[in-house]
Amino acid sequence: MSVPTFRPRVMTEKEEALRAEVREFLAERLPRGTYRPGLGMSAGADPEFSRELGRRGYLCVTIPEEYGGQGGSAVERFVIVEELLSAGAPVAAHWAADRQTAATLMLYGTEEQRRRFIPAIARGECSFSLGMSEPDSGSDLAAVRTRGRKVEGGWLVNGRKTWTSGAHRNDYFAVLCRTSEATEDRHQGLSQLIVDLRSEGVTVLPIEFLNGEHHFNDVVLEDVFVPDDMVLGEVGDGWRQVTGELAFERSGPDRFLSPFPVLESYVREHGDPDDERQAEVVGRLVSRFWALRQISLSVAESLDSGEAPKLEASLVKDIGTTFEQRVSTDLQGLADAEPLGDGDSLFEQLLSELVLTNPSFTIRGGTTEILRTVIAKGLRS
Numbered sequence: 001m002s003v004p005t006f007r008p009r010v011m012t013e014k015e016e017a018l019r020a021e022v023r024e025f026l027a028e029r030l031p032r033g034t035y036r037p038g039l040g041m042s043a044g045a046d047p048e049f050s051r052e053l054g055r056r057g058y059l060c061v062t063i064p065e066e067y068g069g070q071g072g073s074a075v076e077r078f079v080i081v082e083e084l085l086s087a088g089a090p091v092a093a094h095w096a097a098d099r100q101t102a103a104t105l106m107l108y109g110t111e112e113q114r115r116r117f118i119p120a121i122a123r124g125e126c127s128f129s130l131g132m133s134e135p136d137s138g139s140d141l142a143a144v145r146t147r148g149r150k151v152e153g154g155w156l157v158n159g160r161k162t163w164t165s166g167a168h169r170n171d172y173f174a175v176l177c178r179t180s181e182a183t184e185d186r187h188q189g190l191s192q193l194i195v196d197l198r199s200e201g202v203t204v205l206p207i208e209f210l211n212g213e214h215h216f217n218d219v220v221l222e223d224v225f226v227p228d229d230m231v232l233g234e235v236g237d238g239w240r241q242v243t244g245e246l247a248f249e250r251s252g253p254d255r256f257l258s259p260f261p262v263l264e265s266y267v268r269e270h271g272d273p274d275d276e277r278q279a280e281v282v283g284r285l286v287s288r289f290w291a292l293r294q295i296s297l298s299v300a301e302s303l304d305s306g307e308a309p310k311l312e313a314s315l316v317k318d319i320g321t322t323f324e325q326r327v328s329t330d331l332q333g334l335a336d337a338e339p340l341g342d343g344d345s346l347f348e349q350l351l352s353e354l355v356l357t358n359p360s361f362t363i364r365g366g367t368t369e370i371l372r373t374v375i376a377k378g379l380r381s
């Protein structure tokens, strides 16, 4: 029996040059010790930093140049995102718009919407939230109860969205809602509407995170008027669109790099080459980071070849986020085994943030159970 050989992706010279450039920029812009690194995509929001990334061509990397993007590859985007997340850079202001909305607009948006929103997203000047989940509809998205009723020139939207990351600071959000009665197929009759978060009738109510920080919100929509030209793509196409976004949402380095700055600060502050226990734990974690990186990189390559690898993306998210929680437990184990400081060191601060936020990693973007269902169904078909 022949055993398939796995050849890890080797970065090209161009990709390595890009990595070096991003690293140099970050070393200058965010010198170590001058800021507190964030943990993955829920790091801080710094609109000026996002605009700077836009000026440098680090946003909308895969979007064609005529829409303000770089016309680059998903692997090039991977390289940039990997550097930003490893450094714990403040990426939250542009995150959803750059990762997801721009790609969705390219795939499904009208020409007018592409020209209106994508160049602004690429400049880091237009931010989006994702309005999918509702109080009684998270995993079962087709059960959304927010409704859009047709009126002259547009739609009147009523409902309540929840867990909406960044709605308190972003410009727009794409709202999944029912625009016609449900038939036997609940996936019919759903649309995505682009709602200005400052519209009359929109109320953003903060939900505090376990560590006291404010990342997400309830968003109440009461008779919010959305003009016809703000229907994302076609009326009734909402289900196809939101499920089509999943390959972008679930497969990137954001699904396994959240705890990386914590591991790095541990090694910097406590690394001891003679400590076998440390070597065993740190070595295991680093090798798993590396393996996950290869899988995620393979998904980026599939995206570059025009595929929509939903099953593989679900796999990255499942093993990536369960691994993120494992990093937290292992680092806690190491921290418990040795005398630390008085709680003020960067490692201790980041570790306590990680412990309080890691339960969310396997929930946001699709829970583990749902991902495993997607994988099981995908493997069967």
Ligand SMILES: Cc1cc2nc3c(=O)[nH]c(=O)nc-3n(C[C@H](O)[C@H](O)[C@H](O)COP(=O)(O)OP(=O)(O)OC[C@H]3O[C@@H](n4cnc5c(N)ncnc54)[C@H](O)[C@@H]3O)c2cc1C
Residues within 6 Å of the ligand: 129, 130, 131, 132, 133, 134, 135, 136, 137, 138, 139, 140, 162, 163, 164, 165, 166, 216, 360, 361, 363, 364, 365, 366, 367, 368, 369, 370, 373
């Ligand atoms: C940090 C964070 C940020 C988020 N940001 C956003 C955002 O910006 N926009 C947005 O729209 N949403 C956002 N969400 C919401 C997130 O997508 C949902 O929380 C998630 O999809 C789960 O939905 P739910 O919370 O309603 O749980 P439920 O769907 O009620 O699930 C509860 C439990 O039941 C399990 N379960 C449900 N159905 C099944 C099934 N069929 N089979 C087996 N098990 C099942 C789930 O796995 C879970 O363990 C965010 C969530 C978090 C934690």
